[in-house]
Structure formats: C-alpha cells, structure tokens
Amino acid sequence: xxxxxxxxxxxxxxxxxxxxxxxxxxxxxxxxxxxxxxxxxxxxxxxxxxxxxxxxxxxxxxxxxxxxxxxxxxxxxxxxxxxxxxxxxxxxxxxxxxxxxxxxxxxxxxxxxxxxxxxxxxxxxxxxxxxxxxxxxxxxxxxxxxxxxxxxxxxxxxxxxxxxxxxxxxxxxxxxxxxxxxxxxxxxxxxxxxxxxxxxxxxxxxxxxxxxxxxxxxxxxxxxxxxxxxxxxxxxxxxxxxxxxxxxxxxxxxxxxxxxxxxxxxxxxxxxxxxxxxxxxxxxxxxxxxxxxxxxxxxxxxx
Amino acid sequence: xxxxxxxxxxxxxxxxxxxxxxxxxxxxxxxxxxxxxxxxxxxxxxxxxxxxxxxxxxxxxxxxxxxxxxxxxxxxxxxxxxxxxxxxxxxxxxxxxxxxxxxxxxxxxxxxxxxxxxxxxxxxxxxxxxxxxxxxxxxxxxxxxxxxxxxxxxxxxxxxxxxxxxxxxxxxxxxxxxxxxxxxxxxxxxxxxxxxxxxxxxxxxxxxxxxxxxxxxxxxxxxxxxxxxxxxxxxxxxxxxxxxxxxxxxxxxxxxxxxxxxxxxxxxxxxxxxxxxxxxxxxxxxxxxxxxxxxxxxxxxxx
Numbered sequence: 001x002x003x004x005x006x007x008x009x010x011x012x013x014x015x016x017x018x019x020x021x022x023x024x025x026x027x028x029x030x031x032x033x034x035x036x037x038x039x040x041x042x043x044x045x046x047x048x049x050x051x052x053x054x055x056x057x058x059x060x061x062x063x064x065x066x067x068x069x070x071x072x073x074x075x076x077x078x079x080x081x082x083x084x085x086x087x088x089x090x091x092x093x094x095x096x097x098x099x100x101x102x103x104x105x106x107x108x109x110x111x112x113x114x115x116x117x118x119x120x121x122x123x124x125x126x127x128x129x130x131x132x133x134x135x136x137x138x139x140x141x142x143x144x145x146x147x148x149x150x151x152x153x154x155x156x157x158x159x160x161x162x163x164x165x166x167x168x169x170x171x172x173x174x175x176x177x178x179x180x181x182x183x184x185x186x187x188x189x190x191x192x193x194x195x196x197x198x199x200x201x202x203x204x205x206x207x208x209x210x211x212x213x214x215x216x217x218x219x220x221x222x223x224x225x226x227x228x229x230x231x232x233x234x235x236x237x238x239x240x241x242x243x244x245x246x247x248x249x250x251x252x253x254x255x256x257x258x259x260x261x262x263x264x265x266x267x268x269x270x271x272x273x274x275x276x277x278x279x280x281x282x283x284x285x286x287x288x289x290x291x292x293x294x295x296x297x298x299x300x301x302x303x
Numbered sequence: 304x305x306x307x308x309x310x311x312x313x314x315x316x317x318x319x320x321x322x323x324x325x326x327x328x329x330x331x332x333x334x335x336x337x338x339x340x341x342x343x344x345x346x347x348x349x350x351x352x353x354x355x356x357x358x359x360x361x362x363x364x365x366x367x368x369x370x371x372x373x374x375x376x377x378x379x380x381x382x383x384x385x386x387x388x389x390x391x392x393x394x395x396x397x398x399x400x401x402x403x404x405x406x407x408x409x410x411x412x413x414x415x416x417x418x419x420x421x422x423x424x425x426x427x428x429x430x431x432x433x434x435x436x437x438x439x440x441x442x443x444x445x446x447x448x449x450x451x452x453x454x455x456x457x458x459x460x461x462x463x464x465x466x467x468x469x470x471x472x473x474x475x476x477x478x479x480x481x482x483x484x485x486x487x488x489x490x491x492x493x494x495x496x497x498x499x500x501x502x503x504x505x506x507x508x509x510x511x512x513x514x515x516x517x518x519x520x521x522x523x524x525x526x527x528x529x530x531x532x533x534x535x536x537x538x539x540x541x542x543x544x545x546x547x548x549x550x551x552x553x554x555x556x557x558x559x560x561x562x563x564x565x566x567x568x569x570x571x572x573x574x575x576x577x578x579x580x581x582x583x584x585x586x587x588x589x590x591x592x593x594x595x596x597x598x599x600x601x602x603x604x605x606x
Contacts, residue, residue, distance in 0.1 A: 013379065013380075013383050014380050014383055014384070015345060015346055015376070015380070016346075016349070017346060017349055017350060039342055039343065039345075039372075039373065039375075039376040040342065040343050040346060042318060042342075043318055043319075043320060043343060046319070046320055047320060063405075063408040063409050064409050064411075065375055065376055065379045065405070065409060066376075066379075069342075069372070069375055069376050069379075070342065072342075072368055072372055073318070073342040073368055073369075073372050076316065076368045076369075076372075077316075077317050077318070080316050080317055081317070092408070094404075094408040095408075097404070098404060098405060098408065101397075101400070101401060101404065102366075102368070102401060105366040105395070105397040105398075105401065105447075106366050106367050106368060106447065107446065107447050108367075143410065144408075144409065144410050
C-alpha cells in the first residue's frame, strides 16, 4: 500500500530555475492530495508525473503567494481539460473570495464542483476522513494565519491466520469480530484467544507538514511520533534573528521540534533563496536530529 | 538603438513543459516593457535574462488566467528583492482589485509604487509617452473585454551633416530648427534648403500585439504598417468553428489581418495545446501572408 510524499517545490518565496516554492503531492493508498500550490506547481506536477485530474483534495496552509499562487492556474487547467470529478479545497477563509473573484473577472464557471472547507483560526480540525485515511489541521505560528497538517493512515485491522481458523473450525460469521481483536468463544463456551487466530496488523503510517512557522513547541502534540515530518528551515542558525523577525524557523529549531515530537525522519525545506544548496541547513539540523534529509524538487519519500 | 521583442510564452491556456502561456518582453531603446504575464513568467524572465527589476511598465491585455496569473508572483518577487523603482501597470479595471485583495490577505505592502492605469472598455487610449517611445491600446474582440497594444518609436529628428553646416557657417542657435526640418535663412536673407544641410532621419519602428481576439477587421487602422505584428492564431482553419465559438482566430485569419494592415512581418502564437508544434499553423498563415514566423519561447525579434 502506497504512502508517498513527492516534493514539488523545496524553495521559499522567490522561485528560481533550480527550486520551485512550496507544493507537495501526497499519495496515501491512492488518495491523491496536493499540499500547498505555489506558482508553477501545475508544471511541476507534469514534470514529476502527478495525476492532476485525479487529485481528490488540495490543502493550502496560508495566503502568502509562495504557497497558493499556482492554484488558480491549476483549477483552470483542470477545467479546460474537462474535469468533472469534485475537488475538495481546504484553506484560509479568504481563499474562497480570491478564487471566486478571479473566476468572476474571467467570466469562467468551473466544470466541476469545488467544495471549499475553510480552516478555522487557532483551531485544530478534522478535515478529511474515509475508511483508511484521515487528515487533521492545527495552527502554526506565522505572520498571518497559517496551519500545519497531519496525514494518518487509520489503524489497520488484525490479519486472520487462515490455517488456524480452519483448524479450529471458526464460523465465517466470526471473521469481522476476529479482525477487530475479539477473542473467539464457541457455542459450547470454549475460548480461543484472538492472538492465537490473528496476526498483529500492519503499522499505520503518518506524515506531518509544518510550513511556514516560527519555532513553536505547542505544535508537538499534533505531530507526535510521525514517520515523516516536513518542517520548514528557512534559515541557518546564524540568521536566527531574521528567522524570528519573519516568523520562520532555523534548521536547528526544525530539528529540535522533530526530536521532541519523536518523529522518525525529518525533511527540511523552504530554504531562503540565499542558499544555493541546502548543505548548511541540513548539516546544522543533523547535529540535533541525525535522521534529517534535505527537500529537493522531485524527491519522493516512500513511507 | 534597440527595439526587440522576446517571446516569453507562445502557448495558450494550458501551460506545458514545452510552451508557457502568453508573455513578452519588449525593449525599446532601453525602456523595458512586459506584455501580459502568465503563470511562470517570472521564471521565463530569469531563463531568458530579462532585467526584472528594471521593468518600467506591465501591460495586461485581459483577465483570462493565461495572460495575467503570473503578475502577483512577479510583483512579490520584485518586492522581496528590494525594488524601489515605480512600476506602471496598465490593465482591465478589475485587475487592481485582484492585486489589492491578494496583497491584503497576505498582509503585504509593496515596497515600491505600483501606478495602475485602467484600460477603458471599447476605447483606444494613449497609454504611455516619453521623448522617444509611445504605447497605445485599442479594443479587441474577445469573450471578455480585451485590448491590443501598439508600441511606436516617435519620429526621429533629421541628422545634421556636419561638414555642410561648417562650410555654410550656420550659427549653433539654428541647430534645433534644422533637425526639426526648417530651412536656414541667414541674417542677410540668404536661404539654404534644409535638405542641403541634413539627412533624412532614421525610420521609426513599431510593433503591435493582438491577443486574444476573434477575426476583427476593425483593428486594422490601429495596427497599420507595423514592422512586426503579433497576432494570435489559436487554431488551424479546419477548426474555424471552434475559433468563432471561443473568440479566437485561425492562422489564415491572422494572416489576412497582417495583409490588410500592411504589416512587414507577422508572428503567430497562442497555439492551442493540441498542436505539438506550430508547423500546421504557420504554413497555413504563409499561404495568405508569406512573411510569417512562429512564436517560440525564448525567440527574440530585433526590429
């Protein structure tokens, strides 16, 4: 079962020919999510073969241009290519007005339902939930309202051990109860422990996205024990003053958050354009949290 | 003296990895103009080494996304890179609201003056004028209000022939009158014809941009005798019905306009994404107007 994160843009505010601003494609068991959508994201999606028309939902963290200015163009392309599939859009309340006004001035009516769900200031929200996957949002600490996101697989069911079930002649009607963890009790009162009939389930995986944000320990409960944490690291430690002024994080701060949250792996990104490569950023982070990697456009993380 | 047009985007609504949507950089005697600004234009400017921070004016033809969605990102990058130089912006009235609202939601105040001049529906306007260069707009015929633009060099002055002026001992005070074309009359009443003292001036050059538009002969007076005409040719003739429905032109129609206007050269562009290369479009146009070339991203026309 796939759980992958594709970096579509690893840079910050100023796009360059080497690095696009923020966007990520997240595929969880063939649910197709787009996390942020900077200018140029639709081209990055083509470049890295993301199935544009199959996107189920787009999440916009905040309304700085380097996180959302590619959205209008993406919606327009979906429309022009004949999309009919509904699209869920989660973002700051004003995003809806920005889109509606631009559709209005272009006298365009999208050919597919765009279902907008506003993010609520200072609140955590359960945004998306289906049988296998859920997405939650939580507030970050930035110059304007901004949210982080956590993508979880829901707990998997226990796995039935076929030969045991046959040997003990367990009725079919019991299978659902077994995968839910119940012990078996036969009609004549004999008990067989669930563990003797089933295997432990596959472990559920999780991913969290935190960009843009100042260092903020209050987010830790929301990203606890994720397999992969993306945390912005706009600056190296030497520019910590600039980081604080602009409500961004340094590499060390990102690593400290990963450590405290008990994340398995940290990916840093959103590097200031002053860094021609992320070596300084990632090396600094590794001093605090060794399992750190640098985001690069096109890089895919398979959880 | 430079008069060049750099194609930054030759495609239409849907950006592809081979072709960006509409944008052009026009340099007339070191006045730096941007004509339309699709998503991705700022990267195209980097790719083709256009001096982003020296832009004097941006012209937006209409409010379909493939002609303006790159503007917010461009303004943001100018701001972040510390621009102080004022920028003139000419576009449909609602463009101002689109920009202001997006600046508002991002709580951003541009660090440079953005002087907005609205285009007036159904009217021709004198937009820009300095000592050497002028820009005029005129209405096109599209699904929403849309304008074409004409960039002219103003008439050059006559050139003084040094040796003649010395031989005839013409006083310095007369020089300005000579370059303006006046005959010389000496204090004792002797006349020397201007043509004997000056050379004909350098010819003034002109460029017109017409995108997007249905076939519309009424634009011809506005683009008469230009050296270079850019006219959209979204479709080949076989799709003329689709062209009419969508208020676009076919290649033959674009060529017919160039012919009737007495243009020297025609460049076609804004090809529908269905054309993998513009051969069919440009060959069709050449049947009507032989001096036709195909727009390609990065192509520079020196007038």
